[in-house]
Amino acid sequence: MKIFATLARGSLIAYTALFFAFIYIPLALIAVYSFNANPVNMMTWTGFTTEWYAQVLGFKTKISENALYLESTSQLVEALWNSLIIATSTTAIATVLGSAMAIALYRFDFFGRRFYRTVMFMPMLMPDIVLGIALLIFFVNSGINLGLKTIIIGQCTFLISYVFIVVTARLAGMDRTLENASADLGANEWTTFRKVVFPQLLPGIVGGALLAFIISMDDLVITYFIAGVDVTTLPMFIFAMLRRGIKPEINAIAVMMLTFSFLIASLGLYLRSRQK
Protein backbone atom coordinates (compact mmCIF):
# COMPACT_ATOMS: atom_id res chain seq x y z
CA MET A 1 0.00 0.00 0.00
CA LYS A 2 2.83 2.36 0.93
CA ILE A 3 4.45 1.88 -2.46
CA PHE A 4 1.21 2.84 -4.16
CA ALA A 5 0.89 5.98 -2.07
CA THR A 6 4.47 7.03 -2.90
CA LEU A 7 3.86 6.25 -6.55
CA ALA A 8 0.64 8.27 -6.59
CA ARG A 9 2.38 11.16 -4.87
CA GLY A 10 5.30 10.99 -7.28
CA SER A 11 3.10 11.01 -10.35
CA LEU A 12 1.08 13.91 -8.95
CA ILE A 13 4.25 15.93 -8.48
CA ALA A 14 5.47 14.99 -11.96
CA TYR A 15 2.10 16.04 -13.35
CA THR A 16 2.29 19.40 -11.62
CA ALA A 17 5.77 19.96 -13.02
CA LEU A 18 4.31 19.30 -16.48
CA PHE A 19 1.48 21.71 -15.70
CA PHE A 20 3.95 24.52 -15.04
CA ALA A 21 6.01 23.52 -18.07
CA PHE A 22 2.87 23.84 -20.19
CA ILE A 23 2.33 27.38 -18.89
CA TYR A 24 5.89 28.65 -19.08
CA ILE A 25 7.76 26.79 -21.84
CA PRO A 26 5.85 28.55 -24.63
CA LEU A 27 6.71 31.92 -23.09
CA ALA A 28 10.35 30.88 -22.72
CA LEU A 29 10.32 29.81 -26.37
CA ILE A 30 9.51 33.28 -27.68
CA ALA A 31 12.19 34.73 -25.44
CA VAL A 32 14.79 32.37 -26.97
CA TYR A 33 13.61 32.72 -30.54
CA SER A 34 13.43 36.50 -30.34
CA PHE A 35 17.25 36.29 -30.71
CA ASN A 36 17.06 34.02 -33.76
CA ALA A 37 18.64 35.51 -36.86
CA ASN A 38 16.42 33.58 -39.28
CA PRO A 39 14.11 36.16 -40.88
CA VAL A 40 11.82 33.67 -42.63
CA ASN A 41 11.10 30.77 -40.33
CA MET A 42 11.26 32.01 -36.78
CA MET A 43 11.42 28.56 -35.26
CA THR A 44 14.47 27.34 -37.16
CA TRP A 45 17.58 28.52 -35.41
CA THR A 46 20.20 30.04 -37.69
CA GLY A 47 22.20 32.20 -35.31
CA PHE A 48 22.12 34.78 -32.58
CA THR A 49 21.09 38.38 -33.27
CA THR A 50 19.73 41.37 -31.40
CA GLU A 51 18.65 42.92 -34.66
CA TRP A 52 14.90 42.55 -34.05
CA TYR A 53 15.16 44.39 -30.76
CA ALA A 54 17.24 47.13 -32.37
CA GLN A 55 14.61 47.46 -35.03
CA VAL A 56 11.69 47.70 -32.63
CA LEU A 57 13.55 50.28 -30.60
CA GLY A 58 14.15 52.29 -33.77
CA PHE A 59 17.90 51.87 -34.17
CA LYS A 60 19.35 51.77 -37.65
CA THR A 61 20.08 48.26 -38.86
CA LYS A 62 20.75 46.75 -42.25
CA ILE A 63 17.08 45.93 -42.74
CA SER A 64 15.63 49.10 -41.28
CA GLU A 65 17.18 51.12 -44.13
CA ASN A 66 14.30 49.63 -46.07
CA ALA A 67 11.43 52.16 -46.24
CA LEU A 68 8.72 49.55 -45.58
CA TYR A 69 10.32 48.51 -42.33
CA LEU A 70 10.71 52.10 -41.21
CA GLU A 71 7.03 52.69 -41.74
CA SER A 72 6.01 49.68 -39.70
CA THR A 73 8.33 50.79 -36.91
CA SER A 74 6.80 54.24 -36.80
CA GLN A 75 3.34 52.64 -36.65
CA LEU A 76 4.49 50.51 -33.78
CA VAL A 77 5.81 53.50 -31.85
CA GLU A 78 2.56 55.32 -32.45
CA ALA A 79 0.54 52.32 -31.24
CA LEU A 80 2.67 52.06 -28.12
CA TRP A 81 2.25 55.76 -27.47
CA ASN A 82 -1.55 55.51 -27.87
CA SER A 83 -1.65 52.57 -25.48
CA LEU A 84 0.28 54.52 -22.86
CA ILE A 85 -1.94 57.61 -23.18
CA ILE A 86 -5.06 55.45 -22.89
CA ALA A 87 -3.77 53.39 -19.98
CA THR A 88 -2.69 56.47 -18.02
CA SER A 89 -6.02 58.25 -18.49
CA THR A 90 -8.19 55.20 -17.82
CA THR A 91 -6.15 54.29 -14.73
CA ALA A 92 -6.64 57.78 -13.30
CA ILE A 93 -10.40 57.86 -13.96
CA ALA A 94 -11.14 54.25 -13.02
CA THR A 95 -9.08 54.44 -9.82
CA VAL A 96 -10.97 57.49 -8.54
CA LEU A 97 -14.43 56.21 -9.53
CA GLY A 98 -13.82 52.58 -8.51
CA SER A 99 -12.38 53.53 -5.10
CA ALA A 100 -15.27 55.92 -4.44
CA MET A 101 -17.72 53.16 -5.28
CA ALA A 102 -15.91 50.68 -3.02
CA ILE A 103 -15.91 53.09 -0.06
CA ALA A 104 -19.56 53.98 -0.62
CA LEU A 105 -20.70 50.36 -0.77
CA TYR A 106 -18.58 49.23 2.14
CA ARG A 107 -19.18 52.07 4.56
CA PHE A 108 -22.75 53.11 3.81
CA ASP A 109 -25.98 51.23 3.92
CA PHE A 110 -28.50 52.49 1.44
CA PHE A 111 -31.29 51.46 -0.84
CA GLY A 112 -30.00 49.79 -4.03
CA ARG A 113 -26.72 48.59 -2.57
CA ARG A 114 -27.21 45.08 -3.92
CA PHE A 115 -28.04 46.47 -7.34
CA TYR A 116 -24.74 48.37 -7.35
CA ARG A 117 -22.83 45.23 -6.39
CA THR A 118 -24.45 43.33 -9.24
CA VAL A 119 -23.56 46.11 -11.68
CA MET A 120 -19.96 45.99 -10.43
CA PHE A 121 -19.68 42.27 -11.17
CA MET A 122 -21.40 42.40 -14.55
CA PRO A 123 -18.43 43.51 -16.68
CA MET A 124 -16.26 40.74 -15.24
CA LEU A 125 -18.72 38.06 -16.27
CA MET A 126 -19.97 39.47 -19.55
CA PRO A 127 -18.03 38.39 -22.62
CA ASP A 128 -15.95 41.39 -23.78
CA ILE A 129 -17.46 41.33 -27.22
CA VAL A 130 -20.93 42.16 -25.87
CA LEU A 131 -19.71 45.29 -24.12
CA GLY A 132 -17.61 46.17 -27.18
CA ILE A 133 -20.53 46.17 -29.61
CA ALA A 134 -22.90 47.82 -27.10
CA LEU A 135 -20.44 50.71 -26.78
CA LEU A 136 -19.96 50.87 -30.55
CA ILE A 137 -23.71 51.15 -31.15
CA PHE A 138 -23.98 53.75 -28.40
CA PHE A 139 -21.13 55.96 -29.62
CA VAL A 140 -22.18 55.86 -33.24
CA ASN A 141 -25.82 56.62 -32.38
CA SER A 142 -24.91 59.55 -30.17
CA GLY A 143 -22.68 61.02 -32.87
CA ILE A 144 -19.44 60.81 -30.88
CA ASN A 145 -16.44 60.34 -33.17
CA LEU A 146 -14.58 57.11 -32.49
CA GLY A 147 -11.00 57.58 -31.30
CA LEU A 148 -8.86 57.93 -28.19
CA LYS A 149 -11.74 59.53 -26.27
CA THR A 150 -14.16 56.68 -26.87
CA ILE A 151 -11.50 54.07 -26.05
CA ILE A 152 -10.78 55.78 -22.72
CA ILE A 153 -14.47 55.98 -21.80
CA GLY A 154 -15.15 52.42 -22.95
CA GLN A 155 -12.26 50.88 -21.02
CA CYS A 156 -13.24 52.77 -17.85
CA THR A 157 -16.64 51.04 -17.79
CA PHE A 158 -15.02 47.71 -16.94
CA LEU A 159 -11.80 48.90 -15.26
CA ILE A 160 -13.92 50.52 -12.51
CA SER A 161 -15.01 46.99 -11.54
CA TYR A 162 -11.45 45.73 -11.18
CA VAL A 163 -10.44 48.68 -9.00
CA PHE A 164 -13.65 48.22 -7.00
CA ILE A 165 -12.87 44.60 -6.23
CA VAL A 166 -9.26 45.23 -5.15
CA VAL A 167 -10.18 48.22 -2.96
CA THR A 168 -13.14 46.36 -1.42
CA ALA A 169 -10.85 43.50 -0.46
CA ARG A 170 -8.54 45.99 1.23
CA LEU A 171 -11.44 47.66 3.06
CA ALA A 172 -12.59 44.29 4.37
CA GLY A 173 -9.15 43.68 5.87
CA MET A 174 -8.94 47.04 7.65
CA ASP A 175 -8.92 47.64 11.38
CA ARG A 176 -11.94 49.74 12.41
CA THR A 177 -10.72 50.23 16.01
CA LEU A 178 -8.08 52.68 14.80
CA GLU A 179 -10.81 54.94 13.45
CA ASN A 180 -12.72 54.81 16.70
CA ALA A 181 -9.52 55.64 18.55
CA SER A 182 -8.95 58.59 16.26
CA ALA A 183 -12.48 59.86 16.84
CA ASP A 184 -12.17 59.34 20.60
CA LEU A 185 -8.99 61.36 20.61
CA GLY A 186 -10.89 64.26 19.09
CA ALA A 187 -10.07 64.11 15.40
CA ASN A 188 -12.94 65.12 13.17
CA GLU A 189 -14.20 62.88 10.38
CA TRP A 190 -12.11 64.46 7.65
CA THR A 191 -8.89 64.30 9.68
CA THR A 192 -9.64 60.68 10.56
CA PHE A 193 -10.13 59.87 6.91
CA ARG A 194 -6.95 61.66 5.85
CA LYS A 195 -4.67 60.43 8.62
CA VAL A 196 -6.08 57.00 9.49
CA VAL A 197 -8.34 55.55 6.79
CA PHE A 198 -6.60 56.75 3.65
CA PRO A 199 -3.06 55.56 4.56
CA GLN A 200 -4.46 52.11 5.33
CA LEU A 201 -6.45 52.10 2.13
CA LEU A 202 -3.59 53.30 -0.07
CA PRO A 203 -2.02 49.89 -0.83
CA GLY A 204 -5.43 48.73 -2.09
CA ILE A 205 -5.83 51.79 -4.27
CA VAL A 206 -2.31 51.43 -5.68
CA GLY A 207 -2.94 47.73 -6.32
CA GLY A 208 -6.19 48.53 -8.09
CA ALA A 209 -4.48 51.19 -10.19
CA LEU A 210 -1.68 48.81 -11.25
CA LEU A 211 -4.22 46.17 -12.22
CA ALA A 212 -6.25 48.72 -14.18
CA PHE A 213 -3.09 49.90 -15.98
CA ILE A 214 -2.05 46.39 -17.01
CA ILE A 215 -5.54 45.40 -18.14
CA SER A 216 -5.92 48.64 -20.10
CA MET A 217 -2.58 48.10 -21.87
CA ASP A 218 -3.66 44.56 -22.72
CA ASP A 219 -7.28 45.10 -23.73
CA LEU A 220 -7.94 44.07 -27.29
CA VAL A 221 -11.59 43.16 -27.80
CA ILE A 222 -13.43 46.21 -26.45
CA THR A 223 -10.82 48.61 -27.81
CA TYR A 224 -10.95 46.91 -31.22
CA PHE A 225 -14.64 47.73 -31.61
CA ILE A 226 -14.56 51.34 -30.43
CA ALA A 227 -11.20 52.50 -31.78
CA GLY A 228 -12.46 53.75 -35.13
CA VAL A 229 -10.19 53.80 -38.15
CA ASP A 230 -7.47 56.22 -37.09
CA VAL A 231 -6.31 54.90 -33.73
CA THR A 232 -4.31 51.72 -33.18
CA THR A 233 -3.18 50.42 -29.81
CA LEU A 234 -0.35 47.99 -29.15
CA PRO A 235 -2.52 44.84 -28.86
CA MET A 236 -4.42 45.91 -31.99
CA PHE A 237 -1.13 46.38 -33.84
CA ILE A 238 0.02 42.87 -32.94
CA PHE A 239 -3.40 41.43 -33.76
CA ALA A 240 -3.32 43.03 -37.20
CA MET A 241 0.24 41.80 -37.72
CA LEU A 242 -0.80 38.24 -36.81
CA ARG A 243 -3.60 38.37 -39.34
CA ARG A 244 -1.39 39.79 -42.11
CA GLY A 245 1.54 37.48 -41.58
CA ILE A 246 4.19 37.32 -38.93
CA LYS A 247 7.44 39.20 -38.99
CA PRO A 248 10.34 38.44 -36.66
CA GLU A 249 10.17 41.76 -34.82
CA ILE A 250 6.94 40.57 -33.29
CA ASN A 251 8.98 38.20 -31.08
CA ALA A 252 10.97 41.11 -29.74
CA ILE A 253 7.82 43.17 -29.12
CA ALA A 254 6.23 40.19 -27.37
CA VAL A 255 9.22 39.67 -25.10
CA MET A 256 9.33 43.34 -24.15
CA MET A 257 5.60 43.33 -23.37
CA LEU A 258 5.94 40.16 -21.28
CA THR A 259 8.84 41.61 -19.32
CA PHE A 260 6.93 44.81 -18.72
CA SER A 261 3.79 43.10 -17.40
CA PHE A 262 5.82 40.58 -15.36
CA LEU A 263 7.53 43.49 -13.64
CA ILE A 264 4.32 45.38 -12.87
CA ALA A 265 2.44 42.25 -11.78
CA SER A 266 5.31 41.14 -9.54
CA LEU A 267 5.44 44.60 -8.02
CA GLY A 268 1.68 44.52 -7.35
CA LEU A 269 1.73 41.03 -5.85
CA TYR A 270 4.81 41.91 -3.79
CA LEU A 271 3.05 44.99 -2.37
CA ARG A 272 0.06 42.83 -1.49
CA SER A 273 2.12 40.13 0.21
CA ARG A 274 3.87 42.76 2.33
CA GLN A 275 0.65 44.13 3.78
CA LYS A 276 -0.38 40.76 5.17
Place this chain on the structure above:
Amino acid sequence: MTSIAFRRRAQLAVLLGPVSLFLAVFFLGPLAIMIVTSFLSPGLYGGVEWTWYPHNYGRILGFADPMFEDFDPIYIAIFLRSLKIAAMTVLATLLVCYPAAFCISRLSDRWKNFCLFLITLPFFTSLIVRLFVWVLILRPTGLANEVLIGTGIVSRPLDLIYTDGAIILGMVYVFIPFMFMPVYASVEKLDWTLVRASLDLGAGPIRTFLRIILPLTAPGIAGGAVIVFIPALGNFVVPAILGGAKVMMLGNLIEQQFLAARNWPFGSALAMMVMTVMLVLLFIHVVVSGRRGFDPATGH
Protein backbone atom coordinates in the same frame (compact mmCIF):
# COMPACT_ATOMS: atom_id res chain seq x y z
CA MET B 1 -28.81 64.20 14.75
CA THR B 2 -30.40 65.23 11.54
CA SER B 3 -27.27 67.10 10.60
CA ILE B 4 -25.20 63.92 10.96
CA ALA B 5 -27.68 62.00 8.85
CA PHE B 6 -27.61 64.83 6.34
CA ARG B 7 -23.80 64.86 6.29
CA ARG B 8 -23.70 61.12 5.65
CA ARG B 9 -26.10 61.50 2.78
CA ALA B 10 -24.03 64.30 1.32
CA GLN B 11 -20.88 62.17 1.60
CA LEU B 12 -22.64 59.27 -0.06
CA ALA B 13 -23.82 61.53 -2.88
CA VAL B 14 -20.29 62.79 -3.49
CA LEU B 15 -18.86 59.28 -3.50
CA LEU B 16 -21.55 57.66 -5.57
CA GLY B 17 -22.85 60.45 -7.78
CA PRO B 18 -20.16 60.70 -10.45
CA VAL B 19 -19.60 56.96 -10.77
CA SER B 20 -23.35 56.28 -10.96
CA LEU B 21 -23.75 58.83 -13.70
CA PHE B 22 -20.77 57.43 -15.60
CA LEU B 23 -21.98 53.83 -15.42
CA ALA B 24 -25.59 54.72 -16.19
CA VAL B 25 -24.59 56.60 -19.35
CA PHE B 26 -21.68 54.49 -20.60
CA PHE B 27 -22.45 51.01 -19.32
CA LEU B 28 -26.14 50.36 -18.66
CA GLY B 29 -27.23 52.78 -21.40
CA PRO B 30 -25.27 51.06 -24.18
CA LEU B 31 -26.46 47.62 -23.05
CA ALA B 32 -30.07 48.81 -23.15
CA ILE B 33 -29.56 50.29 -26.62
CA MET B 34 -28.02 47.02 -27.81
CA ILE B 35 -31.06 45.09 -26.55
CA VAL B 36 -33.39 47.49 -28.38
CA THR B 37 -31.26 47.31 -31.55
CA SER B 38 -31.55 43.53 -31.61
CA PHE B 39 -35.30 43.96 -32.23
CA LEU B 40 -34.99 46.58 -34.98
CA SER B 41 -34.92 46.16 -38.71
CA PRO B 42 -31.55 46.40 -40.46
CA GLY B 43 -31.31 49.30 -42.93
CA LEU B 44 -30.51 48.55 -46.56
CA TYR B 45 -27.08 50.18 -46.54
CA GLY B 46 -26.04 49.50 -42.98
CA GLY B 47 -27.71 51.46 -40.21
CA VAL B 48 -30.97 50.70 -38.47
CA GLU B 49 -34.64 51.32 -39.18
CA TRP B 50 -36.91 51.97 -36.25
CA THR B 51 -39.44 49.23 -36.87
CA TRP B 52 -40.19 46.13 -34.81
CA TYR B 53 -38.41 43.19 -36.39
CA PRO B 54 -38.18 39.81 -34.62
CA HIS B 55 -36.48 38.13 -37.57
CA ASN B 56 -32.96 38.92 -36.32
CA TYR B 57 -33.60 36.17 -33.81
CA GLY B 58 -35.57 34.32 -36.46
CA ARG B 59 -32.51 34.02 -38.69
CA ILE B 60 -30.81 32.12 -35.90
CA LEU B 61 -33.74 30.18 -34.45
CA GLY B 62 -35.74 29.21 -37.52
CA PHE B 63 -38.24 31.94 -38.44
CA ALA B 64 -36.30 34.04 -40.93
CA ASP B 65 -37.93 37.02 -42.64
CA PRO B 66 -39.85 35.39 -45.53
CA MET B 67 -39.43 38.57 -47.63
CA PHE B 68 -35.68 38.21 -47.91
CA GLU B 69 -34.49 34.69 -47.30
CA ASP B 70 -35.24 31.09 -46.49
CA PHE B 71 -34.13 29.84 -43.14
CA ASP B 72 -30.48 28.86 -43.27
CA PRO B 73 -29.36 26.58 -40.45
CA ILE B 74 -25.77 27.86 -40.70
CA TYR B 75 -26.24 30.30 -37.81
CA ILE B 76 -27.69 27.79 -35.41
CA ALA B 77 -24.89 25.44 -36.46
CA ILE B 78 -22.29 28.07 -35.53
CA PHE B 79 -24.11 28.65 -32.26
CA LEU B 80 -24.12 24.95 -31.39
CA ARG B 81 -20.51 24.55 -32.43
CA SER B 82 -19.53 27.46 -30.18
CA LEU B 83 -21.38 25.79 -27.29
CA LYS B 84 -19.50 22.57 -28.04
CA ILE B 85 -16.09 24.23 -28.20
CA ALA B 86 -16.78 26.16 -24.99
CA ALA B 87 -17.90 22.96 -23.23
CA MET B 88 -14.79 21.10 -24.38
CA THR B 89 -12.64 24.00 -23.24
CA VAL B 90 -14.21 23.77 -19.78
CA LEU B 91 -13.62 20.03 -19.63
CA ALA B 92 -10.01 20.28 -20.83
CA THR B 93 -9.21 23.16 -18.48
CA LEU B 94 -10.66 21.22 -15.58
CA LEU B 95 -8.65 18.09 -16.43
CA VAL B 96 -5.49 20.18 -16.58
CA CYS B 97 -6.11 22.10 -13.33
CA TYR B 98 -7.73 19.55 -11.02
CA PRO B 99 -4.77 17.25 -10.30
CA ALA B 100 -2.39 20.21 -10.05
CA ALA B 101 -4.70 21.82 -7.47
CA PHE B 102 -4.42 18.69 -5.29
CA CYS B 103 -0.66 18.64 -5.49
CA ILE B 104 -0.27 22.35 -4.74
CA SER B 105 -2.75 22.28 -1.84
CA ARG B 106 -0.48 19.78 -0.04
CA LEU B 107 2.68 21.91 -0.28
CA SER B 108 4.13 24.05 2.48
CA ASP B 109 2.81 27.63 2.67
CA ARG B 110 5.92 29.10 1.08
CA TRP B 111 5.76 26.86 -1.99
CA LYS B 112 2.01 27.12 -2.15
CA ASN B 113 2.15 30.91 -2.42
CA PHE B 114 4.92 30.72 -4.98
CA CYS B 115 2.94 28.28 -7.13
CA LEU B 116 -0.19 30.44 -6.92
CA PHE B 117 1.91 33.42 -7.96
CA LEU B 118 3.21 31.50 -10.99
CA ILE B 119 -0.32 30.53 -11.99
CA THR B 120 -1.77 34.05 -11.68
CA LEU B 121 1.18 35.75 -13.37
CA PRO B 122 0.19 34.87 -16.96
CA PHE B 123 -3.21 36.45 -16.35
CA PHE B 124 -1.43 39.80 -16.18
CA THR B 125 0.54 39.31 -19.37
CA SER B 126 -0.67 40.17 -22.80
CA LEU B 127 -3.35 37.82 -24.08
CA ILE B 128 -2.36 38.37 -27.66
CA VAL B 129 1.28 37.51 -26.95
CA ARG B 130 0.28 34.29 -25.21
CA LEU B 131 -1.81 33.28 -28.23
CA PHE B 132 0.86 34.30 -30.71
CA VAL B 133 3.24 31.73 -29.18
CA TRP B 134 0.85 28.98 -30.18
CA VAL B 135 0.77 30.24 -33.76
CA LEU B 136 4.54 29.80 -33.86
CA ILE B 137 4.29 26.32 -32.36
CA LEU B 138 1.35 24.98 -34.35
CA ARG B 139 1.72 26.36 -37.85
CA PRO B 140 2.88 24.03 -40.65
CA THR B 141 6.49 25.23 -40.37
CA GLY B 142 6.20 25.60 -36.60
CA LEU B 143 8.00 23.93 -33.78
CA ALA B 144 5.54 21.08 -33.24
CA ASN B 145 5.72 19.93 -36.84
CA GLU B 146 9.46 20.38 -36.94
CA VAL B 147 9.85 18.13 -33.90
CA LEU B 148 7.40 15.55 -35.26
CA ILE B 149 9.15 15.42 -38.63
CA GLY B 150 12.61 15.57 -37.09
CA THR B 151 11.93 12.56 -34.90
CA GLY B 152 10.38 10.72 -37.83
CA ILE B 153 6.92 10.33 -36.30
CA VAL B 154 5.29 11.91 -39.33
CA SER B 155 6.67 12.55 -42.79
CA ARG B 156 4.53 15.50 -43.86
CA PRO B 157 3.52 18.50 -41.69
CA LEU B 158 0.21 17.93 -39.91
CA ASP B 159 -2.65 20.43 -39.98
CA LEU B 160 -2.42 21.54 -36.40
CA ILE B 161 -3.36 25.18 -36.59
CA TYR B 162 -6.77 26.40 -37.86
CA THR B 163 -8.63 23.49 -36.28
CA ASP B 164 -11.11 23.12 -33.40
CA GLY B 165 -8.31 21.49 -31.44
CA ALA B 166 -6.06 24.51 -31.86
CA ILE B 167 -8.84 26.80 -30.61
CA ILE B 168 -9.48 24.63 -27.57
CA LEU B 169 -5.75 24.46 -26.82
CA GLY B 170 -5.45 28.23 -27.07
CA MET B 171 -8.46 28.77 -24.80
CA VAL B 172 -7.20 26.28 -22.22
CA TYR B 173 -3.88 28.09 -22.17
CA VAL B 174 -5.58 31.44 -21.65
CA PHE B 175 -8.23 30.32 -19.14
CA ILE B 176 -6.10 28.21 -16.78
CA PRO B 177 -6.02 30.85 -14.01
CA PHE B 178 -9.82 31.27 -14.25
CA MET B 179 -10.40 27.57 -13.60
CA PHE B 180 -7.54 26.97 -11.23
CA MET B 181 -8.44 29.52 -8.56
CA PRO B 182 -12.00 28.36 -7.77
CA VAL B 183 -11.05 24.68 -8.03
CA TYR B 184 -8.05 25.24 -5.78
CA ALA B 185 -10.19 27.10 -3.23
CA SER B 186 -12.45 24.10 -2.74
CA VAL B 187 -9.65 21.51 -2.92
CA GLU B 188 -7.79 23.35 -0.18
CA LYS B 189 -10.85 23.34 2.06
CA LEU B 190 -11.31 19.58 1.54
CA ASP B 191 -11.55 17.72 4.84
CA TRP B 192 -9.03 14.89 4.48
CA THR B 193 -10.29 13.10 7.60
CA LEU B 194 -13.41 12.20 5.59
CA VAL B 195 -11.23 10.72 2.86
CA ARG B 196 -9.27 8.69 5.40
CA ALA B 197 -12.48 7.56 7.08
CA SER B 198 -13.85 6.41 3.74
CA LEU B 199 -10.67 4.43 2.97
CA ASP B 200 -10.57 2.93 6.48
CA LEU B 201 -14.15 1.79 6.18
CA GLY B 202 -13.23 -0.22 3.12
CA ALA B 203 -14.17 1.98 0.16
CA GLY B 204 -11.67 1.73 -2.68
CA PRO B 205 -9.82 4.78 -4.02
CA ILE B 206 -12.15 5.18 -6.99
CA ARG B 207 -15.27 4.97 -4.85
CA THR B 208 -13.76 7.38 -2.33
CA PHE B 209 -13.02 9.81 -5.15
CA LEU B 210 -16.51 9.60 -6.61
CA ARG B 211 -18.43 9.64 -3.33
CA ILE B 212 -16.29 11.93 -1.16
CA ILE B 213 -13.70 14.01 -3.01
CA LEU B 214 -15.72 14.88 -6.10
CA PRO B 215 -18.91 16.02 -4.29
CA LEU B 216 -16.90 18.05 -1.80
CA THR B 217 -14.96 19.88 -4.51
CA ALA B 218 -18.00 20.24 -6.79
CA PRO B 219 -18.69 23.89 -5.86
CA GLY B 220 -15.23 24.91 -7.07
CA ILE B 221 -15.60 22.88 -10.24
CA ALA B 222 -19.00 24.44 -10.95
CA GLY B 223 -17.70 27.95 -10.29
CA GLY B 224 -14.67 27.43 -12.52
CA ALA B 225 -16.86 25.91 -15.23
CA VAL B 226 -19.11 28.98 -15.29
CA ILE B 227 -16.30 31.51 -15.42
CA VAL B 228 -14.50 29.62 -18.18
CA PHE B 229 -17.57 28.74 -20.24
CA ILE B 230 -18.93 32.30 -20.55
CA PRO B 231 -15.85 34.04 -21.98
CA ALA B 232 -15.07 30.96 -24.09
CA LEU B 233 -18.50 31.06 -25.71
CA GLY B 234 -18.27 34.67 -26.88
CA ASN B 235 -14.54 34.63 -27.56
CA PHE B 236 -13.42 36.06 -30.83
CA VAL B 237 -9.68 36.59 -30.47
CA VAL B 238 -8.73 32.92 -30.06
CA PRO B 239 -10.72 31.66 -33.06
CA ALA B 240 -9.55 34.66 -35.11
CA ILE B 241 -5.90 33.77 -34.49
CA LEU B 242 -5.86 29.99 -34.10
CA GLY B 243 -8.99 29.15 -36.09
CA GLY B 244 -8.12 31.32 -39.08
CA ALA B 245 -10.89 31.60 -41.63
CA LYS B 246 -11.75 27.93 -41.35
CA VAL B 247 -13.33 27.70 -37.92
CA MET B 248 -16.07 30.22 -37.21
CA MET B 249 -17.41 30.80 -33.74
CA LEU B 250 -20.13 33.14 -32.45
CA GLY B 251 -17.57 35.81 -31.60
CA ASN B 252 -16.27 35.93 -35.18
CA LEU B 253 -19.78 35.99 -36.56
CA ILE B 254 -20.67 38.94 -34.33
CA GLU B 255 -17.50 40.77 -35.33
CA GLN B 256 -18.30 40.17 -38.98
CA GLN B 257 -21.82 41.61 -38.58
CA PHE B 258 -20.42 44.78 -37.07
CA LEU B 259 -17.25 45.45 -38.99
CA ALA B 260 -17.88 43.82 -42.38
CA ALA B 261 -21.55 42.98 -43.10
CA ARG B 262 -22.86 46.04 -41.23
CA ASN B 263 -25.97 44.28 -40.03
CA TRP B 264 -26.00 45.64 -36.51
CA PRO B 265 -29.43 44.37 -35.44
CA PHE B 266 -28.46 40.82 -36.39
CA GLY B 267 -25.11 41.19 -34.63
CA SER B 268 -26.91 42.48 -31.54
CA ALA B 269 -29.28 39.53 -31.62
CA LEU B 270 -26.30 37.16 -31.75
CA ALA B 271 -24.74 38.96 -28.79
CA MET B 272 -28.04 38.64 -26.94
CA MET B 273 -27.91 34.88 -27.51
CA VAL B 274 -24.54 34.84 -25.76
CA MET B 275 -25.97 36.95 -22.92
CA THR B 276 -28.97 34.63 -22.61
CA VAL B 277 -26.78 31.56 -22.28
CA MET B 278 -24.73 33.43 -19.68
CA LEU B 279 -27.80 34.42 -17.64
CA VAL B 280 -29.25 30.90 -17.80
CA LEU B 281 -25.94 29.44 -16.61
CA LEU B 282 -25.63 31.94 -13.77
CA PHE B 283 -29.23 31.27 -12.78
CA ILE B 284 -28.67 27.51 -12.70
CA HIS B 285 -25.46 28.00 -10.77
CA VAL B 286 -27.12 30.18 -8.15
CA VAL B 287 -30.12 27.87 -7.79
CA VAL B 288 -28.07 24.68 -7.59
CA SER B 289 -25.43 26.06 -5.24
CA GLY B 290 -28.22 27.52 -3.10
CA ARG B 291 -26.31 30.71 -2.54
CA ARG B 292 -27.79 34.12 -2.95
CA GLY B 293 -25.03 35.67 -4.97
CA PHE B 294 -22.19 34.88 -7.27
CA ASP B 295 -18.72 36.24 -6.73
CA PRO B 296 -16.64 36.03 -9.90
CA ALA B 297 -13.48 36.80 -7.92
CA THR B 298 -13.66 33.40 -6.26
CA GLY B 299 -16.14 31.63 -8.48
CA HIS B 300 -18.45 30.89 -5.57
